[in-house]
Amino acid sequence: MSQYQEFGECPSCGNPNLRRLDGNSWFCLDCDWDNLPVIPNGNPDDILASLRHGDIHSRRIAAQALINIGDADRHLATTTDTRVLLEALDDEDDDVRYFVAVALGKLEANLSLSKLKQLARDDASPLVREGAKTAIEQIESRQLAVSN
Ligand SMILES: [Zn+2]
Incomplete structure (x- = not known):
């Protein structure tokens, strides 16, 4: 079991261009979405x-x-x-x-x-x-x- 959350696609725009910053922090390259x-x-x-x-x-x-x-x-x-x-x-x-x-x-x-x-x-x-x-x-x- 990973303690980290994984995202296959952006919850906001649906594009797959997500990037993990570190740990559980992700942001989307295509829109302003992030969970930082x-x-x-x-x-x-x-x-x-x-x-x-x-x-x-x-x-x-x-x-x-x-x-x-x-x-x-x-x-x-x-x-x-x-x-x-x-x-x-x-x-x-x-x-x-x-x-x-x-x-x-x-x-x-x-x-x-x-x-x-x-x-x-x-x-x-x-x-x-x-x-x-x-x-x-x-x-x-x-x-x-x-x-x-
Ligand atoms: Zn997005």
């Missing part, structure tokens, strides 16, 4: 600190949390915070780089465009390249909306 725990008392400063100094597990959870809070208040898109996020795009872990790339797409983080483009082109992980491309599209479509 909400960070208790997760304020942006704590999350950024974990992202910077945590072990792999904490960094993954922190990077994932950025996505969930990214849309809400956008307090993270200051120059200082963006710098932490840009550094995290060099994380050794594929999942951390993926989540941070996706989170940057949701933030008003135009500063990150050139780094994301580099990642979309050169990253060793197809998942990370995909996440970076999605983020670039989101940022560029917002720029288009502003200039029109």
Whole structure:
């Protein structure tokens, strides 16, 4: 008996493109579904600190949390915070780089465009390249909306 829950397909969109983050944590590459725990008392400063100094597990959870809070208040898109996020795009872990790339797409983080483009082109992980491309599209479509 496995203590872990297994998903064959996404409970939300039905696509099979699910990815296990670790343990019982899953997320869907095709829609916004995930069963990831909400960070208790997760304020942006704590999350950024974990992202910077945590072990792999904490960094993954922190990077994932950025996505969930990214849309809400956008307090993270200051120059200082963006710098932490840009550094995290060099994380050794594929999942951390993926989540941070996706989170940057949701933030008003135009500063990150050139780094994301580099990642979309050169990253060793197809998942990370995909996440970076999605983020670039989101940022560029917002720029288009502003200039029109
Ligand atoms: Zn889905």
